[in-house]
Amino acid sequence: MTDSSLPVSPKSEDLSETSAGFHQSEHELAQMTDTAFRAGVSQMTMGLSPSSLLLHYYDWALHMAMSPGKQLELGELAVENWVRYTRYLADCAMKQGGSSCEQPDAHDRRFKHEGWAHQPFNAFQQAFLLTQKWWDEATTGVRGVERANEKVVNFVARQLLDAMAPTNFVLSNPEILQKTITTGGRNLVDGMHNLQEDMRKVMLQEKPEIPEEFRVGETLAVTPGKVVYRNRLIELIQYAPTTDKVQPEPILIVPAWIMKYYILDLGPSNSMVKFLTDQGFTVFMISWLNPEAEDAELGMTDYRKMGPMAALDEIQKITGAARVHAVGYCLGGTLLSIAAAAMARDGDDRLASMTLLAAQMDFTEAGELTLFINESEVSFLEDMMWKSGYLDASQMAGAFQLLRSNDLIWSRLQHEYLMGERPHPIDIMAxxxxxxRMPYRMHSEYLRHLFLDNDFAAGKFMVEGHPVTPRDIMVPIFAVGTETDHVAPWKSAYKTGALTGGEVTFALTNGGHNAGVVSEPGHKHRHFRLGRIFTNNHFVPADEWAESVAPQDGSWWLAWVDWLKGQQSGEPIAPPKMGKALCDAPGTYVMQR
Incomplete structure (x- = not known):
């Protein structure tokens, strides 16, 4: 008899299974440990992968070490800059002025104050500009360095130099110094108060405050309408007509899920939605859910099906229209393009036209944001989202601020912390x-399939098990690019004309990613270029197009409306009935914070 209290030796297969299970759990524990560690590191690096940055740097540094000719050239440039600088200082001392060694870039607004023309501040400025020029030469043109690595090293060098610019310090900035003397240092006291207030919000992870005068549903997003459909991911808003007759085919607007929809419905004076309804259009708008942890597994397929596809189905039920004109903004335009390509592939002809606002189909030239999109960075961001199940806006903000560090980081330091001045709030700031937020799966999929692998432009993006390509899109397209866009550079948006099979009209407007789109009639200092991308069946390159098309004063919205009306089939009709109202616009999803 065997004493049941004694351990029984397992069979050999049991040992094997036990060992395999042990090693599996050990492997999972190791992976979880790595993920948790990198997630912790990401909080200190604003989501940028240190490993990726080091790989870029090592490529540049090792090739620089093997380039004695380049080193000699940089040494000669340093001596030349020093001679020019000392000569400039001598001229200033002798003549109370001299011919500057270097001029700031046309877009660099840091040295606009008249104080930079006087000593000693002009000396600080020239020293900085000459140093900046030297580092630009040092980080470019090194033989053997990968082009992508060169761009990253050059970008990081600029960020480090910008941090040390004389504009960032009280004693070397004439404007700040003058105010400090005038106020007896009160500006620095106010600035310290502002800094403490901002630090407290960061440490307590508080949401940014929205000024009382800018409240959604009260002063923002106030165009009358009803939420007529809701699913797990969207609310669909139908706006009330403002004209006796409307165009026969409605408009569906697909905003980016990375931001609230009401950038296109700010106030009554600059609302694109109100402008369209006043022009006799029936307008529908998607309002995206603000995801929580339980939404982590929502991916691109969910956003396409529950977003534009579900909205199209509901719009047809409400209006009875056979065709719809779709408008996509930023990533909403990319999602709309994918949906349009799949519809064209499958013989679904419900789209009459597409308007793409600062949107991209090809991500090979998607600006400086792509400098950091590689396998190391994407996996690092995935680890960053591991705990929460989503990427929070504050985590995304770091990368976007770096793209415009002079405007979004250092200008803020100067005005809010050294000058002690909070900016006067405006609607777009609110x-x-x-x-x-963005759910884990969605963020990972769009970074990998669009930014990293560029699957859609390459015809490899899979929808329902089969690839889709922009070439399938044959509907007329009105594409908009903005001159100073750091998120979707206009030349990248311009590629729509080369990728799709339909007729493309391109508008290039002044302004950035948001301000260039929100360009209502009557907005001062607005201009745009407008023309076809193809001339005599010949694709016109971006620079050639910009040189050949004369700028027009005013808002591109008016030209767009004329184009939209030209795409309509049939005569104006009585406004369609409103769908079954679930609640008043702006709805509930937009209120989620």
């Missing part, structure tokens, strides 16, 4: 503070 909208910018009303942030959104």
């Amino acid at each position: 909208w910018n503070a009303d942030t959104t």
